[in-house]
Amino acid sequence: MKLRRYGAALAAASLVLAACGGDDEETGGADTATASAEPTAEDTASAEPTAEPTAEDTASAEPTAEDTAPEVGGEASQMSADGESVCGLGTGEEASGDAIKIGAVVTAIPGIAFDLITNQTRAYFDCVNANGGIYGHPIEYIVENDELDPAKAGAAAAKLVESDNVVALAGSTSILDCPINGNYYTEQSIYAVIAGVPAECFGLPNVAAVNMGPHYSALGAAQAVVRAGAAGKMVAVTNTAPGSEYNNTGVEALAAQEGLDYESVFVETPISDADTVILDIVAKAGEGGGVTLTFTPPEMIKLMVAAENQGVIDDVIWGSATPANDGSVAQAVGPDWDGKLLINAEFEPTDKDGPDTRLYASISEEFGGGQPLGSFGQMGFLAGRIMTSALLSMGADAEFTRDNVSEAIKGITRFESDMFCKPWYFGDLPLHIPNNWDITVVPDSASGKMVKTEECFAIAELDDPLIQTRAAEISEGLGENG
């Protein structure tokens, strides 16, 4: 009797668990304008990465759009007189006026910790509020967790838009938000500066991501893996979350272009048996093959420790999408991994000597609870900083209504930061992939940090959205061309 009762309890419990399964100073000039220097698909996969895109040689090749550049200078630049980045107006005084409401939808469940991003956006807004806010108005940041539940994702968007009356979204990072709420945001004229995950986040007119997303990030990692000499077969590994096939399809396209065999592997998270997962992956890739991993830092560490334990680090060439670019990863793994995991960083390393990078580190310490520095944190920081610039660009007398804020966001055609390879933009486009250049970093156990191993290079143009994006950058004078 007891046995049956506990059996029922066990079954019920297992069911429950299964269910849970530069700033710019708008320099305004055209000194960094570029256009035709963009590499093509053929040369991006195997060619050596270029140096930071200087483009002096192409400066005059394309329209510069000086006349359409947004007003992101002055106070909107968030720069002090001595060239240091500051939060908002940088006054050092607490904002106390009526709040400007900014929202975000995040997926935060065990194994998928995207609130690392919204936490950093919140830290940025807290810093802005402690420095005069938006001309005295504090930013009220409202974050809703969809917990990877479609019903909750829909309810979160409705609450933010209709109950909270947010004027825009910043830092949203969700597996479900764009697919479920993307069209709703368009209807409601809500503009969003986010960190994108699924494909839909890169195909909307009113949503632009500061990152390139797992698809292009894994593709960038695969390009680095191919350059490092991977041969025979490419294996792309990611989690089983809805839509995660998108994480691997760029790698698949590159493998086809490079004449490599290809296989996708999906691993349930949180990973409990990393040793066997890693043995399986290495067996599938074969000696000298390439592997790309797309997982959040806690899961990456499990896999990397397992590869260390199994002695298979040198059996294949390893690459990783951006999430692994996290200080905790470099600190957690041993010297066996030094220089062996080619991570698509999307942003410059966190120890770069640049004003935004310095500000990010200081905000993370002061307002972010000492969260480890990494790409996720950079995404949250940039989303907050871009949104703040858009709000400040409206001027002290502006009405911070949804429509006005949307216009300000669309007006960003050139946002510079020492974290980006190239200036970021929003503009008036049918879709947005403004961050489409990449940096490769590798773990360094001695310093406990990720170190840069490849300079900026262009993500290979292997699909229509990226081809359209690069064409629009030139024709609309966006980003580097702005």
Next chain:
Amino acid sequence: MLDTNQLFPFLMSGLGFGAVYAMSGTGLLVLYRTTGVLNFSFGAIGAFGASLTWSTIENEWAPDWVAYLICIAFCALITLGYGVILAPRYANRDDLNKMLGTLGLALILLGFMFNLWNTEDARVFRLPTGTRRMQIEWFCNAEGKDCVFDARITYTQVLAVVFALVVAAGVTIYLQRTKMGTAMRAIANDREVASLLGIPVRRVEAAAWLGSGILCGIVGLLLVDLFGSLDVVLMTWFVIPSLAPVLVGRLRHLWVAFFAAFAIGVVEAELNASTWDWPSLYRKTTAYVVAIGALLWFARKRNLVISGRSTR
């Protein structure tokens, strides 16, 4: 399609996890037999203890070995505390209520862990045995290559297997040969009669809670090393698959549960060795399938009673 060289490393990995299932199962089973409580907080207590160890090591509050002892001491104290203070209040409730009490403790501890530590950050500490590895090469050719059995394992995996064996054997001897063990068996057979015979039931139960807590701390430390990082959610709910071998042992037979635990660990690992995708995708259901299969098997000769009439 599969060769021994491909299967063997998975077997070794599976033995490591089987050992942890076995240790957890031993702790759960002995406690259940003595107190009637199936302790669902076993994993959460271990995760909390391991988190304290991580904080101690990370902040360099004490040497590593002290940090490990802190984990074991915390788990022992919390488990004993629950057993002495709260468990007696459930003494007259049915078994399901007793179990739900421990589930409540698990959820409370999980909540505290989410608040006290940033559980989304990667948190790692390695046991000294986790960074030392052993290459197993059996039946190699004359040049020492092309081995039939070739795998690399950590000493933590070895430690887990040896410790599981020692714990199971030790518990068996303890129950058979010591006065306290005899008292535990008496209580397991009939609590009321044991009490009437003058056995200090509360004291014996407290000893069982303490022993289970010590095991819980050791399992917590081993799991961090075997998982590769401190994942409190995974550790908290590790107790669920750990119940499968206990059910196979019908909540009574220690050695049956012990071998079932290893079998589950190995099957789960070997399913990942398949060149087909589907066995790998369903490998985590192994423990549940085994548990359900065992329950159906044990129930196969039981009469079905309908409206007071018995039928087969």
